[in-house]
Amino acid sequence: MQKVFAMSRSATFDPSTLKFNEAGLVPAIAQEESTGEVLMMAWMNAEAIQKTLETGRVTYWSRSRQSFWVKGESSGHVQELVDFRVDCDRDCLLVLVRQSGPACHTNRRSCFYTAVRDGEEVELMSPMA
């Protein structure tokens, strides 16, 4: 992974300063800290962000269930927070994590297991044993 170091300290982080969409959500990209793999993208609201930062367990907002989704709570495939990043427009998050097992509900390491090459869909990963 890239080596990045703190350069300057600014304001106290306030989740309400983020730009949430009309549903009060912001996309959060999860990246495996040790390998750089992009694992998944899901959504957080202000409270999920606070829970994630307070507990160190990455917590999303499930749009389908309309409830908090502590990643891995039922499957055991938790995401331990390593670093929490905000983008320049404050409308997207990047969470660097240590992922236990597969991140994807299909049991694959990453949700991005399908490539498009020469107009064809190609499967890049199989489910983990």
Place this chain on the structure above:
Amino acid sequence: MQKVFAMSRSATFDPSTLKFNEAGLVPAIAQEESTGEVLMMAWMNAEAIQKTLETGRVTYWSRSRQSFWVKGESSGHVQELVDFRVDCDRDCLLVLVRQSGPACHTNRRSCFYTAVRDGEEVELMSPMA
């Protein structure tokens, strides 16, 4: 970067099979292929996806300008497409790219240059010279 190989070939890719939001857009995460850095997240519509695949130049849909945004067209900070990925739910894209210069409009390599650590915002990168 992770080493991934094609495992199986399935259907011809049809952008209309993706799950676009109510505005006809899908989020696209750009990752530098050589280093694994997550550079930015922006949005694509079906036509931007087609342009990206046809030209090999990553092309987004600018929500603020309501027009195609060929990344780097004015700045020269282009994204050459290396691989195009679709997630399990078909509602998010990952483009692996070769990024020329900074990806961020602030002239930083990545848009995710702010970390939240111990409740404080910390700047991790300075603008490129």
